[in-house]
Structures are given as C-alpha cells and as structure tokens.
Amino acid sequence: MKYNVPVIPGDGIGPEIVAEGCKVLEAAADKYSFSLDWKEYSLGAEHYLETGELVAEDTLKELSKYPAIFLGAIGDPRVKPGILEKGVLLTMRFYFDQYINLRPVKLLEGVWTPLKDKTPQDIDFVVVRENTEDFYIGIGSRARRGKSHADFEIKRSLYNIKFGLDIDSDSEEIGYQIGEVSREGCSRVIKYAFDLAMKRRHQVSSVDKANVLSDIYGFWREVFLDVAAGYPQVKHDFNFVDAITMWFVKNPEWFDVVVAPNMFGDIITDLGAMIQGGLGLAPGANLNPDGTSMFEPIHGSAPKYKGQNKVNPLATIWAGALLLEHLGQPRAASDIVTAIERNLIEGRIKTYDLGGSSTTSEVGSEIARLVGLV
Numbered sequence: 447m448k449y450n451v452p453v454i455p456g457d458g459i460g461p462e463i464v465a466e467g468c469k470v471l472e473a474a475a476d477k478y479s480f481s482l483d484w485k486e487y488s489l490g491a492e493h494y495l496e497t498g499e500l501v502a503e504d505t506l507k508e509l510s511k512y513p514a515i516f517l518g519a520i521g522d523p524r525v526k527p528g529i530l531e532k533g534v535l536l537t538m539r540f541y542f543d544q545y546i547n548l549r550p551v552k553l554l555e556g557v558w559t560p561l562k563d564k565t566p567q568d569i570d571f572v573v574v575r576e577n578t579e580d581f582y583i584g585i586g587s588r589a590r591r592g593k594s595h596a597d598f599e600i601k602r603s604l605y606n607i608k609f610g611l612d613i614d615s616d617s618e619e620i621g622y623q624i625g626e627v628s629r630e631g632c633s634r635v636i637k638y639a640f641d642l643a644m645k646r647r648h649q650v651s652s653v654d655k656a657n658v659l660s661d662i663y664g665f666w667r668e669v670f671l672d673v674a675a676g677y678p679q680v681k682h683d684f685n686f687v688d689a690i691t692m693w694f695v696k697n698p699e700w701f702d703v704v705v706a707p708n709m710f711g712d713i714i715t716d717l718g719a720m721i722q723g724g725l726g727l728a729p730g731a732n733l734n735p736d737g738t739s740m741f742e743p744i745h746g747s748a749p750k751y752k753g754q755n756k757v758n759p760l761a762t763i764w765a766g767a768l769l770l771e772h773l774g775q776p777r778a779a780s781d782i783v784t785a786i787e788r789n790l791i792e793g794r795i796k797t798y799d800l801g802g803s804s805t806t807s808e809v810g811s812e813i814a815r816l817v818g819l820v
Contacts, residue, residue, distance in 0.1 A: 458747025460518025466810025575711025
C-alpha cells in the first residue's frame, strides 16, 4: 500500500520538526510494509513575502485530492500577526471543512506533570473542538461615532449566511465581533464526540457559557441534549468553561471525551497540553472524516529557535501517528506512541525542555529506532 501525503513544513522550526516526523513515519511504514510518498508545499511566510500570495485556489484544489496533510507550523515575526494564521491555517480549515479539532490529552509514562500526585492513569482524555464556527468565523470590524453600515457573508459547505449591520454610536470608536453556531455545525461535532466516547469510556462532557451567552451557547446546549438522546449508553454532563479549567487541574480523571465550541476548545486545549507535560508533547488533528484532514503539533513556529536543531519534535511525531491512524494504519500509529513513551521512560535522549541536551534530529532518530523494537 502506498500513501501520497502532502507536507507543509511552514515557518520557523516547522521544517526541522516535520523532517523528524517524516523520518519516524517512514520507520513505521517499513515495519508494516506500506510506503509514504511526500509532496512538499511551500506555504507560509517565505512564500507570502516573495509572492504576496497566502494560498492559491489551485493549491487548495490540489490538496483536496488527498485524505491527509502533514503540517509543521505557521507564523513569522516579519508578517503582521493574524495574516498567516487567517490566510493559510483558517483558510484551509474552512475550505476543507475540517470541522473537528481533535486533541488527545494523555500523560505518558516518564513525563512530569505540574499536577501534584497525578499519574498517567489520571490524565487520559480527548478534547473534541468544533473548528469552523463560533467567534472564529471572521465577522467583525470597528465603527466610529455616528451612523454606519457593514455587510458580512459566511460561506460554508453547510450553508451561506449574510449579516447586515446598521450602527448608530455616540462612542468615539467601537470594535465588535460576531459569533455564530449552526444546528448542523454543532450536531455533527457533538455526534463525533459521542461516537468517540462509545469506543472509550462512555462519557461526554460539554463545555459552554450558557449562563451568560445564552443565545449562542444555550443553543449549543440544546443541540447537545438532542444528540445525547440518541446515545443512552453514554453518560453526559455540562461544564461552564471557567469551571472546567478548574476541574482539569483538580480532577482530570473525571474526563473521557470533552466537546466544546471553537473558542472555548481553543482555550482549554492549551491547558490540556500543560497538564500532559507541555506544548512539546501536544499533537493535534483538524479532521473532515469524509474529506481532507490536517495533522500538526499545537505549538507555534518558535522562530527564535529556527535552525538550531534543539526543539522537541515529539508533538509533531505524535501528530504523525494520528495521521497514520487516519489513513487506516492503527498498529503503526500505536507503535509510534509506544516508542515515544519508551524514549521518555528511558530518558537518555531528550531535548532541553525535558531536561536533556539532545538535538531535534537525535530524538527523531531514536524514536524511529524504537519503532522497530516495540
């Protein structure tokens, strides 16, 4: 079996960590007698600064032919914050309708957690974040004193929405942002969470702020209950976003599958990364189960470490394991995670953030070696 996989190394440390991810995935492919053919795309800061182009329509169409994309990191201090993130990352998420952001929060053996007395048996849950709606739809602007009008449009595979705003303000200037969730968008990501819980420990925890933002998150809660009714085998509970940050720290063992709207999911997954040992150990997946998905570490491009061969590649390697599982190679994916954990337990070859002095490439080579032994 041969898999063609687009690779977007991106900016900063992206090329270094993606190289190690590819190295490990190739070791797993050799072990299980399949092959990986990488096709590199130079999206990111360098491409934008040279051409003024973020991501072309033809590139998106070409990428849509593949089931999975391997991404390093996007972001560069030479480019105004938000331009690359919105113009590349969010554009791809919306174009490919990657409506699920999947974040395993799992403490591996051999990793220190800042939570006192918590062990790998206590920290093992998954956050399912809605990935295309909420306050990330990009609808907002500013208005100065007096009367003004603004028109906005949202185009999705599920629907098209137009907003027309008449503004009459006596404030010197205001800024506003519009959030939106749809029944279709909420339902499909919540259903994914319940289906995932059926394969795990049969519990789904919802995150919202329905006590304050009742129109948008009260609606989310209504849809959650509608979906939950179809899964009588799965327990469910509700958590306000401020409260769940407390429970993640105090009682992470309470959680199995956590499902959240886009903004709250973005917030709580960084907390999840910290309790599992830090951003260097946090993989992520942007999923469209019926289309093109994208796999990446959740950390940024860390431009100050570019070219130093010192950063931790484990999150990227773990994201690669998620990619292989998505492609239908669960044994190879499992062996990669096992190899990562064995490396952490042995503690001989690790990067500076984990208390070691090994290079990025040394860690990648060691994980690749261990894949063949587990």
